[in-house]
Amino acid sequence: MMAQENTGIIILAAGNSSRLGQPKQLLDYQGRTLLRHTVEQALAVSSRVIVVTGSENSIIDQETGSAATIRNENWQEGMASSIHKGLNEMLLKYSETENILITVCDQPHIDASVFSELIEKRQLSGKKIIASCYSGTLGTPVLFSQSYFSDLLKLSGHEGAKKLLIKYKDEVGQVLFEKGSVDIDTPEDYQQLINNQ
Template sequence: MTGIIILAAGSSSRMGKAKQNLLFRGQTLLQNAINTAFGSHSDIIAVVLGANALNISSTIGTSNIQVFVNEDWALGMGTSISYGLKELLKIQPEISSVLFMLTDQPLVDQNFINQLIEKATPGKIVASAYNNTLGPPVLFDNSFFDDLLKMRGNEGAKKILQKYSNAVVELPFPEGAFDVDTPDDYDRLVNS
C-alpha cells in the first residue's frame, strides 16, 4: 500500500505570492499535483499545507484527499515531511511506502509517479535523478519511516538519500530539474 504526500506548506518567498495557487493548464499548481497523484496507483493521498493554508485549501476542490496543516511550517521542509507522514500513519498505519511530491514540479506526470511506485522494493528508496543529483518525487519503503519521522528544520529528504545511498534506486527524470520558484520560472512554464 502506497501513500502519496504532496508538500505544499512553504511561503513561496521567492515568488512573492502562493505558488501553489498559480495557474497552469487551467488549474492551480497544487491541483495539477493532486490530479497527477489521483491518476497514479497510490492508495491514499495527502497534502501538507502551512503558509497561506486557508487561501490554498479553498482551491483543493476534492474531499477524497487528506489535508494536514503543519503549524510549524516556518521551521522548514523537514517538519512538513515528518508531520505529514505522522498524520498519514494515523489514518493508514499499514502503508508500506510513501512517495513525496512537490507542487512546484509541474512536469511530473502520473506515468512517472507510477514508474516510481512500480519500482518500490522492501528496503529501498526510489529517487528521481536529474541535473547530476537525486531528488523528488521520491518514494521511501517503510523501513525508512523512522528516519523520516525524525526530520526537523530545513533539512529535506536528501539527507536520508545520502545516509542510505546503497539503498537508492535511481529513476532518470530530466524534467524534474524544472521547478517553479521565481516569477521568471513561472513565465518560462506558461510560455513553453
C-alpha cells in the same frame, strides 16, 4: 495494484514562496493550479494522498480536491516539520502503509506515470528508496519504504529527504524524470514556464 494501494503520497505544500512573492501552489499552468495538478496526478495512482498545507492555508485548501489535508502549524520551521506532519497523518489514517512517496507542488511536469514508475521500481529492484533523477542529481518525487520512516521523523529544520538520499546512497534506486529539474521558485521561473508551454 496492491503495491500502489500500500503506497501513500504526501504532497508538501506548506511554504510561503517568499522568493516568488505569491503562493506557488496557486500558480496557473495549463488551466489549473500547480497544486491541483499535483493532487490529480497523485490520486490517479493512490487513494492515500495527503496534502500538507501551512501558509495561506484557507485559499490553498480549496485546491486539494478530494485529497486529505493536514495543516502544519509549524511550517516556518522548515520542510522537516511538514514531512513529520504528513507521515504521522498517513500512519494515523492508513496504518498499514508500506511505502510513502514524498512530492512537492512546484514541479509542473509531474505526472502520474512518474509516481507509477517509482512504485514499480521499488517492486522490481528490491531497493527500499527510489528517487527521481534529473540534471545529474536525485530528488523529488522520492519513495521510501517503511524501514526509513523513523529516519524521516528524525529530520529537523530545513532538512529534506535529500539528506537520506546521501546517507543511504547505496540503497537508492532511481527513475528518470527528465523534466523534474523544472521547478518554480522565482517570477522568472514562472515566466519561462509560461513562455515554453
